Amino acid sequence: MSEPLILGIESTCDETGVALVRGRELLGDVVATSMDEYARFGGIIPEIASRAHLQAFVPTLDAALDRAGVALAEVDAVAVSAGPGLIGSLTVGISAAKALAVSLGKPLYGVNHVIGHLAVDELVDGPLPERFIGLIVSGGHSNLLSIRDIATDVVELGGTLDDAAGEAFDKVGRLLGLPYPGGPHVDRLSRAGRAEAIRFPRGLAAGKDKHRHRYDFSFSGLKTAVARYVESVEDTGGQVPREDVCAGFSEAVNDSLTAKAVQACLDHDCGTLVVGGGFSANSRLRELAAERCAEAGLRLRIPPLRYCTDNGAQIAALGAAAVRAGVAPSPLDFAPDSSMPLGVTVAH
Ligand code: KG4
Ligand code: ZN
Numbered sequence: 001m002s003e004p005l006i007l008g009i010e011s012t013c014d015e016t017g018v019a020l021v022r023g024r025e026l027l028g029d030v031v032a033t034s035m036d037e038y039a040r041f042g043g044i045i046p047e048i049a050s051r052a053h054l055q056a057f058v059p060t061l062d063a064a065l066d067r068a069g070v071a072l073a074e075v076d077a078v079a080v081s082a083g084p085g086l087i088g089s090l091t092v093g094i095s096a097a098k099a100l101a102v103s104l105g106k107p108l109y110g111v112n113h114v115i116g117h118l119a120v121d122e123l124v125d126g127p128l129p130e131r132f133i134g135l136i137v138s139g140g141h142s143n144l145l146s147i148r149d150i151a152t153d154v155v156e157l158g159g160t161l162d163d164a165a166g167e168a169f170d171k172v173g174r175l176l177g178l179p180y181p182g183g184p185h186v187d188r189l190s191r192a193g194r195a196e197a198i199r200f201p202r203g204l205a206a207g208k209d210k211h212r213h214r215y216d217f218s219f220s221g222l223k224t225a226v227a228r229y230v231e232s233v234e235d236t237g238g239q240v241p242r243e244d245v246c247a248g249f250s251e252a253v254n255d256s257l258t259a260k261a262v263q264a265c266l267d268h269d270c271g272t273l274v275v276g277g278g279f280s281a282n283s284r285l286r287e288l289a290a291e292r293c294a295e296a297g298l299r300l301r302i303p304p305l306r307y308c309t310d311n312g313a314q315i316a317a318l319g320a321a322a323v324r325a326g327v328a329p330s331p332l333d334f335a336p337d338s339s340m341p342l343g344v345t346v347a348h
Contacts, residue, residue: 006022
């Protein structure tokens with residue numbers, strides 16, 4: 001008998017994603033985004049995002065079914081992001097998922113979007129190992145997780161005390177006058193700079209904090225240090241060396257992320273590090289993670305870029321894992337949870 005066909009729906013932020021997964025095979029996925037609407041505001045406007053989800057949902061669903069070559073009636077279970085995310089955006093996707101599950105008479109799984117960023121790797125690299133460390137980095141999250149089973153046993157080791165990695169990049173992009181979202185622009189400029197030219201601080205890496213916040217991150221002090229540096233150069237009428245600033249800043253962020261992720265693997269006797277989330281597009285993160293994992297004898301798994309940014313496949317993959325593990329479906333009256341905790345994989 002073939003494995004169940006899972007419909008995955010993602011709508012936590014600005015992407016409307018729909019995907020179909022059978023077992024660990026991705027049959028088709030389509031993503032629509034309203035990101036282009038935000039450049040002039042310098043940030044996402046939740047009300048615009050919610051309306052864009054409403055407009056995009058049905059065409060995105062139709063396109064995903066078409067691409068996968070399946071009919072809606074064949075779907076065995078529906079998975080949807082239950083949180084964390086923008087409440088209006090979540091409400092649109094969850095309402096659609098509930099309507100579909102009821103009309104099809106199939107179970108519904110409200111799953112954790114953040115954990116989905118790791119689950120999606122199963123569709124690319126095959127089954128996840130029995131134990132591994134997950135590093136999730138995006139515009140909204142920077143977390144280290146210890147995982148025994150992606151559907152049932154996820155423990156948060158630490159997270160950012162302030163800005164997420166992508167958020168810090170976006171803020172530095174803004175203070176250097178780069179377009180929103182700044183992350184990819186800062187990354188591009190950093191390739192032309194010298195990482196050692198300006199040494200910016202590594203948050204929580206020294207003193208008492210080093211122990212107390214062993215697996216936590218902090219990037220707001222670093223961002224302030226960059227702002228002070230830029231101001232001091234401008235005050236003296238100098239030209240800000242943007243490439244070197246970006247390179248030094250990127251090195252500081254990625255040094256913290258990769259050092260702590262490798263440390264978590266060693267402390268927990270895990271041989272594999274899985275990295276996910278939109279910030280894993282960052283070129284220096286990929287380089288440094290590969291270098292440090294190789295040195296420590298760890299296997300590194302990072303999905304291809306299109307599965308690092310928000311998409312329906314991550315939700316379908318986690319839904320499939322929940323079905324496989326025999327997790328009970330969510331009740332039909334479960335609510336969107338804008339700050340869904342990382343210890344909860346499926347909403348109940
Ligand atoms: O996961 P994602 O698509 O959206 C959520 O945050 O949910 O992540 C987007 C974040 C943005 O902050 C964006 O600027 C950042 O990831 N980002 C990058 C790069 N590509 C995307 N930051 C640094 N370097 C990149 N190459
Ligand atoms: Zn995300």
